[in-house]
Structure formats: C-alpha cells, structure tokens
Amino acid sequence: MLFNTKSSIARDNQLLNKTKNISNVISINANVVAGRGTAQKIASACAVVDAKLGYLKDKYEIVNDKDVLFQFMKKAQKNGILSLDTETSGLNPLFDKLAGLCLYTPGSKAIYVPLNHISYITNQRIQNQLTNDEAKQIFNEVNIDKIIFHNAKFDMRFMKNQLGIELKPYWDTMLAAKLLNENESSHGLKYLYKKYVNPDSPEYKFDSLFDGIQFNLVPVKSGYIYAARDAEMTYELYQYQSKYLTERNLPKLYKLFTEIELPLIRGVAAMEDAGIELDFTLAKELQDKYEQQAEEVENKFLDALNKYDKQIKEYFGV
Numbered sequence: 001m002l003f004n005t006k007s008s009i010a011r012d013n014q015l016l017n018k019t020k021n022i023s024n025v026i027s028i029n030a031n032v033v034a035g036r037g038t039a040q041k042i043a044s045a046c047a048v049v050d051a052k053l054g055y056l057k058d059k060y061e062i063v064n065d066k067d068v069l070f071q072f073m074k075k076a077q078k079n080g081i082l083s084l085d086t087e088t089s090g091l092n093p094l095f096d097k098l099a100g101l102c103l104y105t106p107g108s109k110a111i112y113v114p115l116n117h118i119s120y121i122t123n124q125r126i127q128n129q130l131t132n133d134e135a136k137q138i139f140n141e142v143n144i145d146k147i148i149f150h151n152a153k154f155d156m157r158f159m160k161n162q163l164g165i166e167l168k169p170y171w172d173t174m175l176a177a178k179l180l181n182e183n184e185s186s187h188g189l190k191y192l193y194k195k196y197v198n199p200d201s202p203e204y205k206f207d208s209l210f211d212g213i214q215f216n217l218v219p220v221k222s223g224y225i226y227a228a229r230d231a232e233m234t235y236e237l238y239q240y241q242s243k244y245l246t247e248r249n250l251p252k253l254y255k256l257f258t259e260i261e262l263p264l265i266r267g268v269a270a271m272e273d274a275g276i277e278l279d280f281t282l283a284k285e286l287q288d289k290y291e292q293q294a295e296e297v298e299n300k301f302l303d304a305l306n307k308y309d310k311q312i313k314e315y316f317g318v
Contacts (some may be wrong), residue, residue, distance in 0.1 A: 038217070042120050045209045046222035052202055053225050060228035062220060063111045064128045066217040073142040076105035083235035084156045084167075087227050089116070089214040090273060093157035094273070099216035101135065104231035111231075112224035129220075129275040136163045146170035150189045150234045152262075153269050161273065168266065173234055175261050176241045179241040179253050196240050201233075 063069050076082040083104040090096030097116045103112040114129045139159075149155050152169040159165045177187050184192070194201045209226070210218060247254045305312075312318075 003300075009241065010195045032075070038213070039120055042217060044279070045213065046219055049222050049226055050207060053229075056229065059109060060225055060232075061109045061111045062224045063113045064130060066130055066134045068115060069111075069130065069135070070138050070142070072103065072108060072111060073101045073138055075108050076103070076144050077142050079105045079107065080144070081105060081143045081170075081235075083110075083147065083148045083231045083238070084155060084159075085227070085230040085234060086151065086214040087223070088158055090130040091154075093154070093167070096158075097216055097318050098132070098158050099214075100163040100220075100227060101231075102227045103230040104228070106235070110228040111226040112220070114224075116218045117216050117218070117220055117223075120219075128221070132163055136165055139163070139165050141179075148173065148229075148234055148238045150174050153265050153272075155228070156265065157269050157273060166266075167311070169262055172240050172241070172262065172265065172267050173237045173241060175265075176238075176245050176257060179257055179261070180245060188235065189230060189233055193237050195237050197233070217269055 063072065079087075083089060085102035087099040087102065088096050089099055097119060100114040100115050102110065103113065111134065114126075115135060117126050117129060117131055118124060119126055147167055147171055148171045150173045152172040152175070155170065156167050157169055173189070173192070174187050177184060177192050186192070190201075210223075215223065215227075242252065245254055245257060
C-alpha cells in the first residue's frame with residue numbers, strides 16, 4: 001500500500017477539480033428538475049416533524065449569532081465536554097456542503113447552527129446563518145478536551161474539509177456500540193438511543209423522514225428540532241455506554257476501543273481524504289505467500305487429527 005507520488009497527486013487534484021464542477025452542476029440541475037416533487041416531500045417531512053416533535057421546540061435552539069455560539073462553546077470548554085454532530089447536503093466530505101452543526105454540552109440546550117442552508121424554492125442561500133469562516137474562528141479560539149461523536153470519521157472529515165478544523169475524538173458511540181454488541185440489528189443513533197436510553201423516544205420512527213433530501217434544503221425552523229436532538233441523544237447514549245465500557249468492567253474491550261479503534265479514526269480519515277495507491281504486484285505476492293502458509297498449516301492440522309481418527313469415530317459412534 002503506497003501513497004501517491006507528487007505526479008499522481010497533481011493528476012488527482014486536476015481530476016478532483018473537474019469532478020467538483022460536475023458535482024455542482026448535477027446538484028443544481030437535480031434540484032431544478034425535481035421541482036414540485038422535492039418541495040412536496042420537504043413540506044411533508046417538515047409537517048411530520050412539527051406535529052410529532054413540535055413539543056420539543058422550546059427545548060432546543062437555533063444559533064445564528066457568533067457571539068451566542070462563542071458563549072456556548074465557552075460553556076462547553078468549562079464543562080470539558082462537547083457532543084457534536086453534522087448535518088450535510090450529502091455523504092461526500094470532499095464535495096458536499098456542511099449544512100449545519102448540532103452541538104450539546106451538559107447544562108445548556110442542544111443547539112443547531114445553520115451554515116449553508118438554501119431555499120428549496122429559489123435555490124438561493126437563506127439569511128440569518130453563520131458563515132463557515134465564523135464557525136471556524138470560534139472553534140479555533142475555544143479548545144475542548146473531550147468531543148463525543150456518533151460515527152466520528154464522517155463528522156471529522158466534514159469538519160476538516162469544509163471548515164479546515166481537525167478534531168480528535170474522545171468517544172464514538174457507534175464504535176462503542178459495535179464493540180459492546182456487534183450483533184445489533186442497527187448501529188444507528190436513533191435505534192440505539194431508543195433501545196438503551198429512552199424506550200419511549202419517538203425519533204426512531206421518523207429516522208427516514210429526510211432520506212433522499214439534502215438537509216441544506218430543509219427549512220431551519222423545522223429541521224433544527226430534528227438536528228439538535230441528535231447531539232443530545234449522542235451525549236445521553238455516551239453516558240449509558242461509559243458505565244459499561246470501562247477499564248474495570250471490560251479491560252480488553254476498553255483497551256481495544258481507546259488504544260486502537262479511536263486513534264485509528266484520524267488515520268483512516270486522512271487516508272480517505274488523500275487517497276491511496278494499491279501495489280497489486282506486491283498484493284499478489286503476499287496472497288500467494290499466505291495461501292501457501294495456510295495450506296501448510298492446514299495439512300499439519302489434518303495429519304495430527306488423523307492420529308486420533310479411531311477415537312473420533314468411536315466418540316461419534318461411526
């Protein structure tokens with residue numbers, strides 16, 4: 001596995017720039033072509049959120065003032081902990097937009113910070129949002145020791161590529177869930193929250209509300225409830241997991257989580273951002289080498305097993 005040479009990086013950058021232009025054109029055209037269908041789907045999703053989660057309107061806040069965000073981050077700094085989630089226009093951290101930030105720290109309301117929402121009718125940027133630069137400035141000014149994510153690699157890549165901010169994960173509730181129970185039917189946030197934290201939570205039923213819709217098209221006045229709640233749920237799920245995934249209770253799993261899984265996130269994220277080059281010749285050599293070793297070990301095992309063929313047959317009554 002070899003990283004790109006300078007010459008290949010230049011070619012890759014040229015290709016990425018072309019792809020980015022194509023991606024933007026496709027995105028704009030898709031919105032225009034979708035037209036009324038997209039508008040109806042967004043209106044319907046917002047109506048469901050307002051009807052089913054409207055009781056949470058006063059529990060969460062929209063923050064579109066940099067001074068308010070700064071004070072919130074100072075509170076998180078004092079607490080020493082922050083739960084962070086991102087809402088995006090798509091799944092590609094290199095090309096898609098960061099729609100907004102979902103943040104929570106104990107003792108404060110969970111907040112949603114819109115950054116790049118656009119009107120699904122006019123396709124123009126809406127007013128009363130912070131800019132990427134304003135959000136970046138505040139994150140650079142306020143350092144927080146412990147940052148909690150659900151699927152940290154995704155959020156960290158968007159923060160790095162869209163805001164130029166590199167974050168270090170303290171806890172990833174998705175990874176922790178996979179270590180605690182790899183056989184879960186889902187490792188999605190809302191499923192895990194409902195199962196382990198609050199069985200009466202309605203969010204899991206509406207988890208697919210905005211599927212197929214770019215979140216930056218969702219009106220902030222409805223989307224903030226759905227978004228800000230994610231940060232709070234992530235923190236509460238962390239509280240539940242951290243009671244069990246400890247060095248005392250599960251020493252081997254805890255070591256795997258803290259010394260391997262969490263540190264690997266940043267490395268894997270960097271690899272996905274930079275790209276890798278595969279040495280297929282070396283890969284074939286390694287494949288042949290380890291297939292031969294596996295065959296030799298298997299033959300040794302079978303030879304040893306044959307010595308007890310009579311006893312095995314007697315045991316099974318053959």
